[in-house]
Amino acid sequence: xxxxxxxxxxxxxxxxxxxxxxxxxxxxxxxxxxxxxxxxxxxxxxxxxxxxxxxxxxxxxxxxxxxxxxxxxxxxxxxxxxxxxxxxxxxxxxxxxxxxxxxxxxxxxxxxxxxxxxxxxxxxxxxxxxxxxxxxxxxxxxxxxxxxxxxxxxxxxxxxxxxxxxxxxxxxxxxxxxxxxxxxxxxxxxxxxxxxxxxxxxxxxxxxxxxxxxxxxxxxxxxxxxxxxxxxxxxxxxxxxxxxxxxxxxxxxxxxxxxxxxxxxxxxxxxxxxxxxxxxxxxxxxxxxxxxxxxxxxxxxxxxxxxxxxxxxxxxxxxxxxxxxxxxxxxxxxxxx
Amino acid sequence: xxxxxxxxxxxxxxxxxxxxxxxxxxxxxxxxxxxxxxxxxxxxxxxxxxxxxxxxxxxxxxxxxxxxxxxxxxxxxxxxxxxxxxxxxxxxxxxxxxxxxxxxxxxxxxxxxxxxxxxxxxxxxxxxxxxxxxxxxxxxxxxxxxxxxxxxxxxxxxxxxxxxxxxxxxxxxxxxxxxxxxxxxxxxxxxxxxxxxxxxxxxxxxxxxxxxxxxxxxxxxxxxxxxxxxxxxxxxxxxxxxxxxxxxxxxxxxxxxxxxxxxxxxxxxxxxxxxxxxxxxxxxxxxxxxxxxxxxxxxxxxxxxxxxxxxxxxxxxxxxxxxxxxxxxxxxxxxxx
Numbered sequence: 001x002x003x004x005x006x007x008x009x010x011x012x013x014x015x016x017x018x019x020x021x022x023x024x025x026x027x028x029x030x031x032x033x034x035x036x037x038x039x040x041x042x043x044x045x046x047x048x049x050x051x052x053x054x055x056x057x058x059x060x061x062x063x064x065x066x067x068x069x070x071x072x073x074x075x076x077x078x079x080x081x082x083x084x085x086x087x088x089x090x091x092x093x094x095x096x097x098x099x100x101x102x103x104x105x106x107x108x109x110x111x112x113x114x115x116x117x118x119x120x121x122x123x124x125x126x127x128x129x130x131x132x133x134x135x136x137x138x139x140x141x142x143x144x145x146x147x148x149x150x151x152x153x154x155x156x157x158x159x160x161x162x163x164x165x166x167x168x169x170x171x172x173x174x175x176x177x178x179x180x181x182x183x184x185x186x187x188x189x190x191x192x193x194x195x196x197x198x199x200x201x202x203x204x205x206x207x208x209x210x211x212x213x214x215x216x217x218x219x220x221x222x223x224x225x226x227x228x229x230x231x232x233x234x235x236x237x238x239x240x241x242x243x244x245x246x247x248x249x250x251x252x253x254x255x256x257x258x259x260x261x262x263x264x265x266x267x268x269x270x271x272x273x274x275x276x277x278x279x280x281x282x283x284x285x286x287x288x289x290x291x292x293x294x295x296x297x298x299x300x301x302x303x304x305x306x307x308x309x310x311x312x313x314x315x316x317x318x319x320x321x322x323x324x325x326x327x328x329x330x331x332x333x334x335x336x337x
Numbered sequence: 338x339x340x341x342x343x344x345x346x347x348x349x350x351x352x353x354x355x356x357x358x359x360x361x362x363x364x365x366x367x368x369x370x371x372x373x374x375x376x377x378x379x380x381x382x383x384x385x386x387x388x389x390x391x392x393x394x395x396x397x398x399x400x401x402x403x404x405x406x407x408x409x410x411x412x413x414x415x416x417x418x419x420x421x422x423x424x425x426x427x428x429x430x431x432x433x434x435x436x437x438x439x440x441x442x443x444x445x446x447x448x449x450x451x452x453x454x455x456x457x458x459x460x461x462x463x464x465x466x467x468x469x470x471x472x473x474x475x476x477x478x479x480x481x482x483x484x485x486x487x488x489x490x491x492x493x494x495x496x497x498x499x500x501x502x503x504x505x506x507x508x509x510x511x512x513x514x515x516x517x518x519x520x521x522x523x524x525x526x527x528x529x530x531x532x533x534x535x536x537x538x539x540x541x542x543x544x545x546x547x548x549x550x551x552x553x554x555x556x557x558x559x560x561x562x563x564x565x566x567x568x569x570x571x572x573x574x575x576x577x578x579x580x581x582x583x584x585x586x587x588x589x590x591x592x593x594x595x596x597x598x599x600x601x602x603x604x605x606x607x608x609x610x611x612x613x614x615x616x617x618x619x620x621x622x623x624x625x626x627x628x629x630x631x632x633x634x635x636x637x638x639x640x641x642x643x644x645x646x647x648x649x650x651x652x653x654x655x656x657x658x659x660x661x662x663x664x665x666x667x668x669x670x671x672x673x674x
């Protein structure tokens with residue numbers, strides 16, 4: 001089968017930042033599904049891994065990345081019980097295994113959902129990673145209650161990106177929160193409002209902007225861009241007993257003590273935790289993706305696809321990464337196989 | 338009225354580490370109660386404040402500390418609705434105001450509870466600060482569910498101290514958790530078991546000890562001694578998607594990033610947050626203290642008093658602080674007025 005990968009971490013403009021190659025089609029075992037992929041999407045985690053995982057070395061075999069796909073099940077392992085051959089599915093995947101930048105992929109059924117019927121393959125492929133991340137950060141990490149927390153306030157730092165776009169929708173439409181999202185360009189401000197944000201503020205002078213919007217504190221903050229850079233403003237804006245969460249990681253130690261007088265909480269969300277550790281509740285990702293498929297088909301949630309490229313190749317993946325690395329992408333970019 | 342305080346931060350053995358003095362009896366306003374104190378207890382926060390709040394200065398008036406008391410209401414402010422004159426009460430207090438090392442104190446009714454009927458004044462005075470801290474860290478910060486989390490595992494670092502002794506009981510008897518507590522001396526090990534701990538481990542070689550007890554990970558960790566010192570072991574032992582909480586603060590930045598691959602959470606608990614910020618839910622402390630009074634009177638929870646000194650004076654407070662500073666106190670020490 002055809003696949004795209006890299007053997008060395010190179011700047012995206014380098015001729016070999018991505019290479020086309022052929023590899024044997026994998027065989028599904030146990031809980032695995034063999035999926036014939038018909039669309040994929042890209043995420044910031046992709047270029048971070050491309051830039052860092054083969055820095056001072058050349059890999060023996062090209063590394064296949066990519067963790068957002070839509071496809072049709074072509075074969076199943078002997079323990080599969082949630083799906084059958086021919087089912088249309090969408091999923092993010094498992095960072096400890098080969099990704100979806102290929103014609104076929106094997107994937108554990110417990111992290112796969114049924115494709116939303118009302119979406120194109122490309123729009124469906126654009127959903128899983130951002131959806132799982134946004135769902136987990138709000139409902140599994142912060143543990144926002146769709147009953148008790150209605151009307152509380154959530155600040156979303158980086159509202160117009162892939163994860164931000166879904167987080168706005170989930171917070172507003174499922175949890176009933178008041179959503180304040182950050183965006184700075186006219187088109188990203190417009191997009192955040194379209195996703196359901198009640199208030200859009202500029203990330204520069206964040207504290208002042210939020211205060212000007214009439215809020216001394218917010219109950220919850222989710223950060224999708226840089227936990228270190230926004231730490232002091234998050235500390236200032238979080239309500240006593242509030243909860244901050246981030247997906248970005250932190251290159252340096254953090255002045256956690258600043259949250260103490262407020263008895264505040266902090267959580268990381270890493271979408272790959274459940275599959276990496278094979279947690280007992282790993283099947284939650286299957287349930288989340290199915291729930292979200294229903295919510296999309298019922299018209300409650302909308303897809304976030306804004307750009308589509310054609311054909312799986314080193315060339316289209318270079319274009320896709322180049323776009324993501326610019327940091328200006330609104331919503332999601334997909335590739336149609 | 339008689340009070341005990343200090344004007345300068347001095348080692349406890351210094352003659353003026355505490356001084357006896359007279360001050361006017363305060364008058365209750367608004368939601369305040371005037372309480373005639375009949376017993377107080379001491380906590381590590383007391384000597385931390387004594388050691389640090391007047392380091393390079395001499396205060397104009399002696400500072401009154403102490404945040405654990407039992408007494409009888411002698412007068413009430415014009416907005417009081419939860420209590421009446423003559424009620425017996427117990428409470429921790431508000432760190433932004435004068436403490437309880439005095440014959441009388443005014444205190445906001447919303448952070449006061451009815452005294453457990455079955456306890457002596459001294460045993461009742463030993464409960465509030467540790468109880469509020471333990472209750473809040475388990476149920477308001479980590480948000481342990483008494484329904485969904487039954488049977489999960491909790492590691493308590495420093496099980497035999499004031500807060501640890503109550504945390505063990507609440508975790509075991511109210512939340513139905515499996516409790517692993519740290520203690521190292523024979524008498525503190527025995528005490529932790531008496532409080533309800535399922536397993537007691539030594540804090541030295543903590544990871545190894547917990548693993549030897551058959552646990553790869555624990556669902557929750559609460560630290561009552563030193564978040565910095567135990568950070569790496571807490572990171573190692575926490576279950577993916579688990580939750581760590583601490584009351585100690587941290588003098589240096591923390592390598593928070595180490596929790597990322599596990600999508601783990603961290604909370605501070607600071608018992609004074611609600612009163613300091615006058616949060617909307619400040620009255621929760623009234624409810625917690627009342628609930629715990631009932632649980633004590635029903636025989637579900639037991640008091641943690643182990644030592645009593647006689648008489649409010651600089652001398653008894655010196656003895657009490659000396660004992661606490663030794664770091665070997667089991668349960669709680671109270672002073673009978």
